[in-house]
Amino acid sequence: MGNNSMAPGLISKISSRYFSMTILNDQHTTKVQVEENDLIYLMEELKNDPDLHFDLLLDITAVDYLDHYIVVYNLFSLKHGHKIMVKCRIEHENPSLITVSDLYPAAEVLECEVYDLMGIEFVSHPNLHRILLPDDFEGFPLRKDYKS
Amino acid sequence: MGIDAQQQVDTQELLKNNIILTSIEKLLDWGRAHSLWPLTFGIACCAIEMMATNGARYDFSRFGSELFRPSPRQADLMIIPGSVNRKLQPLVERVYQQMADPKYVIAMGNCAISGGPYRDSYAVLPGVDSFLPVDVYIPGCPPRPEALIFGLLKLREKIIHPEKAVRLRSDGK
Amino acid sequence: MPRTQELHLNMGPQHPSTHGVYRCVLTLDGETVTSAENHIGYLHRGIEKIAESKTYPQFLPYTDRMDYLCPMVYNQGYVETIEIMMGVEVPVRAEYIRVIMAELSRITSHLVMVATMAIDLSSSTGWMYCLREREKILDLIEMVCGSRLTVSYMRIGGVSEDLPDEFIPGLRKFIGELPAYLDEVHELLTGNEIFQARTKGIGILPPDMAIAYGVTGPNLRASGVAYDVRRAQPYSVYDHFNFEIPVRFNGDSLDRYLLRFDEIEQSLRIIEQALDGLPEGEIKGKVPKLIKVQPGEVYHQVESSKGAVGFFVVSDGSNKPYRLHIRGPSFVNIGVFPELARGWKIQDIISILASIDPVLGEIDR
Numbered sequence: 001m002g003n004n005s006m007a008p009g010l011i012s013k014i015s016s017r018y019f020s021m022t023i024l025n026d027q028h029t030t031k032v033q034v035e036e037n038d039l040i041y042l043m044e045e046l047k048n049d050p051d052l053h054f055d056l057l058l059d060i061t062a063v064d065y066l067d068h069y070i071v072v073y074n075l076f077s078l079k080h081g082h083k084i085m086v087k088c089r090i091e092h093e094n095p096s097l098i099t100v101s102d103l104y105p106a107a108e109v110l111e112c113e114v115y116d117l118m119g120i121e122f123v124s125h126p127n128l129h130r131i132l133l134p135d136d137f138e139g140f141p142l143r144k145d146y147k148s
Numbered sequence: 149m150g151i152d153a154q155q156q157v158d159t160q161e162l163l164k165n166n167i168i169l170t171s172i173e174k175l176l177d178w179g180r181a182h183s184l185w186p187l188t189f190g191i192a193c194c195a196i197e198m199m200a201t202n203g204a205r206y207d208f209s210r211f212g213s214e215l216f217r218p219s220p221r222q223a224d225l226m227i228i229p230g231s232v233n234r235k236l237q238p239l240v241e242r243v244y245q246q247m248a249d250p251k252y253v254i255a256m257g258n259c260a261i262s263g264g265p266y267r268d269s270y271a272v273l274p275g276v277d278s279f280l281p282v283d284v285y286i287p288g289c290p291p292r293p294e295a296l297i298f299g300l301l302k303l304r305e306k307i308i309h310p311e312k313a314v315r316l317r318s319d320g321k
Numbered sequence: 322m323p324r325t326q327e328l329h330l331n332m333g334p335q336h337p338s339t340h341g342v343y344r345c346v347l348t349l350d351g352e353t354v355t356s357a358e359n360h361i362g363y364l365h366r367g368i369e370k371i372a373e374s375k376t377y378p379q380f381l382p383y384t385d386r387m388d389y390l391c392p393m394v395y396n397q398g399y400v401e402t403i404e405i406m407m408g409v410e411v412p413v414r415a416e417y418i419r420v421i422m423a424e425l426s427r428i429t430s431h432l433v434m435v436a437t438m439a440i441d442l443s444s445s446t447g448w449m450y451c452l453r454e455r456e457k458i459l460d461l462i463e464m465v466c467g468s469r470l471t472v473s474y475m476r477i478g479g480v481s482e483d484l485p486d487e488f489i490p491g492l493r494k495f496i497g498e499l500p501a502y503l504d505e506v507h508e509l510l511t512g513n514e515i516f517q518a519r520t521k522g523i524g525i526l527p528p529d530m531a532i533a534y535g536v537t538g539p540n541l542r543a544s545g546v547a548y549d550v551r552r553a554q555p556y557s558v559y560d561h562f563n564f565e566i567p568v569r570f571n572g573d574s575l576d577r578y579l580l581r582f583d584e585i586e587q588s589l590r591i592i593e594q595a596l597d598g599l600p601e602g603e604i605k606g607k608v609p610k611l612i613k614v615q616p617g618e619v620y621h622q623v624e625s626s627k628g629a630v631g632f633f634v635v636s637d638g639s640n641k642p643y644r645l646h647i648r649g650p651s652f653v654n655i656g657v658f659p660e661l662a663r664g665w666k667i668q669d670i671i672s673i674l675a676s677i678d679p680v681l682g683e684i685d686r
Contacts, residue, residue: 190342
């Protein structure tokens with residue numbers, strides 16, 4: 001099976017510029033983790049830099065680790081054929097994160113789903129609303145402390 | 149008083165055994181049973197088997213269900229193929245209420261009967277009979293087209309002989 | 322100058338042409354759509370939450386019920402994700418069988434797309450023709466795994482049953498006959514003046530908009546972008562086969578429709594090569610009795626008939642997933658529909674929606 005990981009030189013080129021970025025050790029794919037304040041700058045660079053050129057946002061999801069959340073972005077570059085998984089750690093109390101829907105319009109529906117099921121607010125999202133559950137639903141089902 | 153009352157009772161007896169009225173009712177029941185027009189309401193995976201039943205191999209139309217009518221005003225059978233969740237429930241009820249009497253409901257598939265594989269889910273209702281009176285239950289996940297046809301024939305039997313089964317909601321009403 | 326009043330029209334979840342319980346609220350100025358709003362969630366079943374309480378093998382039947390038109394590909398994506406995490410080696414015969422079944426599933430899904438598009442545009446004969454062909458494939462699938470629709474055929478480490486003796490001659494006969502039947506459908510639909518008038522030049526999706534909105538699958542390839550997970554991120558044994566990625570450049574409904582036929586042709590090519598090269602051997606690899614996955618997370622993609630399906634599994638070392646997320650391609654594809662629908666007449670948006678081919682099971686999960 002192909003790997004589609006990024007070339008190591010490329011990834012270390014970007015990591016030096018972001019204080020909070022760590023490259024995670026993974027044999028399957030390139031994975032990096034950043035903090036909230038660096039996320040939007042990193043995403044902009046990933047999209048706009050011609051060597052990186054991550055033009056396709058595949059997926060946004062979130063995982064509840066009981067004392068924090070990790071929001072996971074999966075990006076692919078049609079031009080270079082490499083992919084990357086960007087993880088962003090956020091607080092458990094009133095979780096919120098800046099939206100990436102200005103860069104990637106695909107994020108509009110994906111972030112609505114994460115908000116609906118996990119309760120993470122995406123700041124400056126054009127239309128954040130409950131997309132899968134009824135509007136009057138109480139609670140966020142995919143959280144670990146959800147009781148039906 | 150005695151003779152008038154007796155005459156009234158006699159008339160009532162005659163009316164009850166009035167052969168002509170009973171025959172018309174039976175004729176109408178026969179007509180309804182042999183021309184049930186379902187509503188197009190495909191919800192989930194069972195809907196694909198419902199579509200296949202309507203196709204060329206299993207051919208629902210030879211049992212009288214010539215057309216699936218999209219408008220509830222023109223349909224008299226509602227087949228519920230798939231899981232109903234809380235968001236969809238008021239809409240299913242509304243569509244059911246828009247159908248004209250006499251109307252029948254078939255719960256197709258395990259999800260419509262009892263919630264199926266999603267019974268533990270926070271979203272899915274445990275069966276359609278919690279808010280609709282169901283006439284025939286067709287188990288399966290999904291039931292084969294032959295099972296759906298068998299269900300339709302059971303419904304036909306039920307319409308022609310209404311004393312065979314009483315339609316109940318799960319709360320007993 | 323007199324202005325018409327804007328009308329809000331609800332294209333409700335109960336509708337013959339919405340491909341399931343999809344609701345769209347349209348704002349109309351006369352017959353022209355000025356805006357369309359998606360409302361989904363009427364089939365939300367909470368599958369991702371259910372996954373957290375089921376063991377890995379127990380979750381497999383839920384994967385068929387998400388995209389119920391192309392279940393083999395979802396099975397394949399799920400078991401491959403677990404196999405990657407566990408480091409399980411799948412025997413080559415099982416991989417070849419998986420590819421054959423996945424391509425058969427893809428063909429059935431495209432046939433349903435053509436059938437529903439035909440009936441949405443009022444050609445019920447087209448519907449009957451395509452469903453007739455699909456029944457033959459369902460017979461073959463049932464011969465192998467016992468079920469027509471919700472197959473649950475693959476297992477972690479291989480497949481559940483080997484191919485019976487009648488399968489291969491039956492499949493070869495079917496592959497020989499299908500092109501002639503597809504020509505019949507072309508004669509009926511594609512060349513038809515009315516069909517062309519209703520689909521040519523309608524709902525043009527420019528490639529940069531498609532990429533920006535995350536559209537994948539035939540909808541993206543009909544706009545000229547040759548992205549197919551089987552070629553870009555090869556999985557299973559797709560690198561053993563010689564096949565092309567069909568691309569069309571107009572991006573209208575007609576191209577999206579014609580591309581499905583191109584894909585059926587390529588799938589037939591792959592199936593023939595897989596049958597010719599099918600090796601003997603085991604159908605299940607070495608897998609422990611109790612499936613426990615070591616801690617970690619993997620995001621794996623496969624190509625279904627709707628686009629790129631993603632499985633994201635986070636494991637904490639036990640026999641149940643800590644978090645399982647599925648990226649349904651139709652969920653992202655339907656996000657572009659309000660943009661595509663703007664400015665067209667109400668009859669045209671039926672053709673646009675049919676050509677996008679959404680499946681509500683994977684939109685709502």
